[in-house]
Amino acid sequence: MINSSNNKNLTSDRNDKTFNKTELNDQNVISSTQVQEAVKNPDKFVELVNRQEAELNQNYLSWRLKQADKASFPFFKKMEIIVVWSFLSFIHFIGKSVRSYCGFLLDVLGASYGVIIESFFLYNWRRTTRYEFVRILGQSLGGGLFSTVFTASLTGLAVVSQAVYWLGLTGLSKMTAPILVTVILRELSPIFVGMILLGRNGILSVAECSLLATGGQLRTYNSIGIDPFVTIVLPRAWAFTVSSFALGMIFGTVSLFTGYLVTFILGSIKTSIWSFYSDILFSMAAWDYVTIPLKFLISGFLIGIGSCITGMNAKEYDDPSTLLPKGFTRGIMLIMVVNVLFTLDF
Secondary structure (H helix, E strand, O other), X not given: OHHHHHHHHHXXXXXXXXXXXXXXXXXXXXOHHHHHHHHHOHHHHXXXXXXXXXXXXXXXXXXXXXXXXXXXXXXXXXXXHHHHHHHHHHHHHHHHHHHXXXXXXXXXXXXXXXXXXXXXXXXXXXXHHHHHHHHHXXXXXXXXXXXXXXXXXXXXHHHHHHHHHHHHHOOOHHHHHHHHHHHHHHHHHHHHHHHHHHHHHHHHHHHHHHHHHHOOHHHHHHHOOOOHHHHHHHHHHHHHHHHHHHHHHHHHHHHHHHHHHHXXXXXOXXXXXXXXXHHHHHHOOOOHHHHHHHHHHHHHHHHHHXXXXXXXXXXXXOOHHHHHHHHHHHHHHHHHHHHHHHHHHO
8 A cells, every 4th residue: 555655656746747748738739620710711720829839838837937846946946947938038039030021032032943943844834834924924025115115215315315425525435335334234224124024013913913812712723733833933933034134135225225316416426326336335344244134134033933922922911002012122122132242243
């Protein structure tokens, strides 16, 4: 009898010394109704899991503090537990904040890698994917052509003509071509073309993808075996890439031509248009023939991916008044990041 009572006391002490997670997990079991709701609304399911995990952590902290009463110096033991727990909570808060702010850039990098890899598989370029590529390419080129030509004409009128006029007036006409290459082709053209593409087609992609996300069509695609990433993101990314390059070449040509035409009419320049373009080409360094096209290509590629990600990650509580400005701000950030990185490196 004495041995049996001692064994019971030993088992009870062992149970006190171990944190019974199974009992808490049994209390936090997710019911079948909650699983069905999770299929309909995964965001609420994630919030439910996070809330239950927080409750489990709080119960574990309470258990640790109760065990500290049995220590030799309970006050100091409790202080140690609280300090360590507070430090871990602070680290968790910092990590969560950094992930929330850098999550979009990480999503863009991951999606960019996925688009490049998936593009090499021919079975991803089915008829629906090719149709989406042609449709978006027509929208971005056709819709952005007039805006690009108009903006390039204003740029040539305001920048090129003034640069040619004042440099010729001050006797620095030999610096005209290098300055135009730096200002127009390297810096302004990628930024203006990216903003035109973002405002004309990127915001439209944000709106379309957000409607698919909030309306449940993306989950429907997954349920019937259609990958939204291959069907939506992949063709749009490459369509934006081709459009950005084409519009960039048009922008540079039209802006230089408009500036030359204005200065030729005013009599500030006497050479032919071919000599003017030849001076521009000879003023370009070897790296310019690589970096300038790369700016257009990478900017268009990232605008397409960023717009799709912003729209596809839309929640039920997001509305156009908050989602569209977010998409535009993120697109501008991507454009400026690309231009700044290329400027620093080259």
